[in-house]
Amino acid sequence: MPAIGGHASRQSPLLEEQVVDLIPALRAFARTFTSASFEADDLVQETLLRALRSIEQFEPGTSLKSWLFTIMRNAFRTQYKIRTRESPGSTNCAELPIPTAPSQEWSVLNGELRSALGALSPEHREVLVLVAGFGMSYKEAADICDCAIGTIKSRLSRARDELTAQMHGNPLN
Structure with a gap:
């Protein structure tokens, strides 16, 4: 069975299942980089896309979790550099969180x-x-x-x- 991107890989289906199993950890790690949950979800999605696109580059015997976290960290840094370079301006008031006092x-x-x-x-x-x-x-x-x-x-x-x-x-x- 060909892996994502058309590359054949012996371990790819099993490895892709392991990647899916790590999604909760990826979401938690993404929340440390972002303040909004939708931004964290976008970062997880970008990480998964990059990981599955290059799954054949993963070296068996190494930590899949560390590999994915490294991909996420690099994706975040790339996005951060782009955002700071583009300076999109102030946020729209509709995007701000609704202020509520914690009870x-x-x-x-x-x-x-x-x-x-x-x-x-x-x-x-x-x-x-x-x-x-x-x-x-x-x-x-x-x-x-x-x-x-x-x-x-x-x-x-x-x-x-x-x-x-x-x-x-x-x-x-």
């Missing part, structure tokens, strides 16, 4: 955590989500971020310190 304590804490995570530098937020959020090893995170394990450890330590300070209302800036 439950967990909603308030969730909002505070999201705000604190949003205040972190992109490098620190990314490492924190990969290691603390998704439970990846330092090596997997280093592979995704294309840097040394020591850099991951340093970023994670700084991210935890910044997040703690943000959550206690004492930004480190």
Whole structure:
């Protein structure tokens, strides 16, 4: 059976099923890059399109999840560069979220955590989500971020310190 794009692959159908199984993790990771759920869904869709288009480039024996996360990270960075270069202007008021006061304590804490995570530098937020959020090893995170394990450890330590300070209302800036 030919794989997506017409390329034959021995493992492609099984590998494509494994990609589908990872969609929830991809959605969760995409939410760390975006503030709106539709943007996260678009990022997941772009990631899946790129992954399935080049599924024959995946090396068996390596982490499929890390491979997909790397594709997503690269897709986000490409989109980010395009958006900043194009500078589309201010958002339409119809696109803004409807302001509602959270009625439950967990909603308030969730909002505070999201705000604190949003205040972190992109490098620190990314490492924190990969290691603390998704439970990846330092090596997997280093592979995704294309840097040394020591850099991951340093970023994670700084991210935890910044997040703690943000959550206690004492930004480190």
